[in-house]
Amino acid sequence: MIGCDQFLAELGNYVDGQVEAEIRRRLEVHLAQCRTCQVIYDSTRKTVTILTESGSFDLEEPAAESIVAGIMEKIRAADSGAG
Amino acid sequence: MDAILIQEGALTRQQKEYIFLVCSGANLSTYCVTAHCEIVRMLGIQGPEPEQVAVNHASTALPESDKALLDFALKLNNHPAQVARQDMEALRAQGFGDPQILEAVLVVGLAKFANFVAFGLGTAPDFDPSKVVLSQRSFLGQEANLLAREDRPTDSAPGSGTGEDADAEVVARVKAGDLNAFEELVRRHSRRIYRTLVGILGEREEAKDAVQDAFLKAFQHLGEFQGRAKFSTWLVRIASNTGIERLRERKRLESLEEISLEPEAGFRPAQTQAWNDDPERVYSRAEVRKLMEKELMQLPAPYRTVVVLRDIEQLSTEDAAAALGLGIPALKSRLLRGRLMLREALSPYFARSAKRRTA
Numbered sequence: 001m002i003g004c005d006q007f008l009a010e011l012g013n014y015v016d017g018q019v020e021a022e023i024r025r026r027l028e029v030h031l032a033q034c035r036t037c038q039v040i041y042d043s044t045r046k047t048v049t050i051l052t053e054s055g056s057f058d059l060e061e062p063a064a065e066s067i068v069a070g071i072m073e074k075i076r077a078a079d080s081g082a083g
Numbered sequence: 084m085d086a087i088l089i090q091e092g093a094l095t096r097q098q099k100e101y102i103f104l105v106c107s108g109a110n111l112s113t114y115c116v117t118a119h120c121e122i123v124r125m126l127g128i129q130g131p132e133p134e135q136v137a138v139n140h141a142s143t144a145l146p147e148s149d150k151a152l153l154d155f156a157l158k159l160n161n162h163p164a165q166v167a168r169q170d171m172e173a174l175r176a177q178g179f180g181d182p183q184i185l186e187a188v189l190v191v192g193l194a195k196f197a198n199f200v201a202f203g204l205g206t207a208p209d210f211d212p213s214k215v216v217l218s219q220r221s222f223l224g225q226e227a228n229l230l231a232r233e234d235r236p237t238d239s240a241p242g243s244g245t246g247e248d249a250d251a252e253v254v255a256r257v258k259a260g261d262l263n264a265f266e267e268l269v270r271r272h273s274r275r276i277y278r279t280l281v282g283i284l285g286e287r288e289e290a291k292d293a294v295q296d297a298f299l300k301a302f303q304h305l306g307e308f309q310g311r312a313k314f315s316t317w318l319v320r321i322a323s324n325t326g327i328e329r330l331r332e333r334k335r336l337e338s339l340e341e342i343s344l345e346p347e348a349g350f351r352p353a354q355t356q357a358w359n360d361d362p363e364r365v366y367s368r369a370e371v372r373k374l375m376e377k378e379l380m381q382l383p384a385p386y387r388t389v390v391v392l393r394d395i396e397q398l399s400t401e402d403a404a405a406a407l408g409l410g411i412p413a414l415k416s417r418l419l420r421g422r423l424m425l426r427e428a429l430s431p432y433f434a435r436s437a438k439r440r441t442a
Binding site: 008011012013015016018036038039040042043044046047048050051052054055056057058059063064067068070071072074075076079 | 262265266269270273274277278281282287291294295298299302352354355356357358362368371372375376379390391394395397400415416418419422423425426429430433
């Protein structure tokens, strides 16, 4: 039998699907009977989904272009300066 | 002391502390072993028990490359006159470059110095170890490292090794002097590098500036990139270092105290209300993204950084750990903690009983 503390300790690996079958079975036994861990697991999983799917911190096209231009300008200047 | 051991250099603080421990163990310096075992714990370095490292590093689960580094340190410590070119070659074969080897040599020298002084003065470990490190504890702990660490092998990570680097051909053109090819690399990776830096710095404008820094550094150091890691991983590592350096600079201007006192253990989830099955039923996709970005920016940098690299950048555990110079267990525990903190912050919005609120 595992408790909430152990469940929480393995939660990261469990969410990422990186636990061995035997451990997963034990985690799921705990999950089936612990409402609190169900909620924590479910909301952590959703948090990760939001993180991976929301497309956060994307760089808008004009800003991306000006960054590329800025970098290349400096590199070309340094290159011609050096030789 | 500060320059050789405390500062992150080509080697991580963790590697330096282990070298120090191995030498102090071999020199039977109880004082130095005791003090540095405590320091390793206070720094929150994840890994084998420091005593085990001091007594017999070969029996630990450290990566082979680190063991080779410690073998070298021990040989230099015990038989300095026997160190030869082959020993350097062995280190290079493990992916260490000259800056790292030099630092290892310096740390061995420093350990000997400290051990001998402790013996000469007859010191016994009678101090409160916490006082030793409190003033020196850097806020990002062991995670920064320098550019030169590209070649730490990540072969143990399936899919992250060599042989499938989509950038290899373009990198080769840049090395041959084709500047336009570098522009291609910038275009391919600028968005990812930007996200990495926003994640680390928590600020968009500064991140844009730092993206330029990171690419310029990558360009200047491209000669050191030998393709043992993927180019994108190497680049993210440079970006991480760039971001962490800026963060350190910023913290130097503010107070160091506040950050180092941040509790490392004992985080417990407090919000236990079930969430809506589909958060997008209540909030639009754009609103969800905004909420998430806002809350992610509030996380302490060590957690924010790991969450961004793993969940937004979707680097593998191994690549993210390599990019930050962290061990896998440390990376995993920060990731879980960061996700749980974020979950906590988002719960008031997404809980079934929650009323719709704006970001």
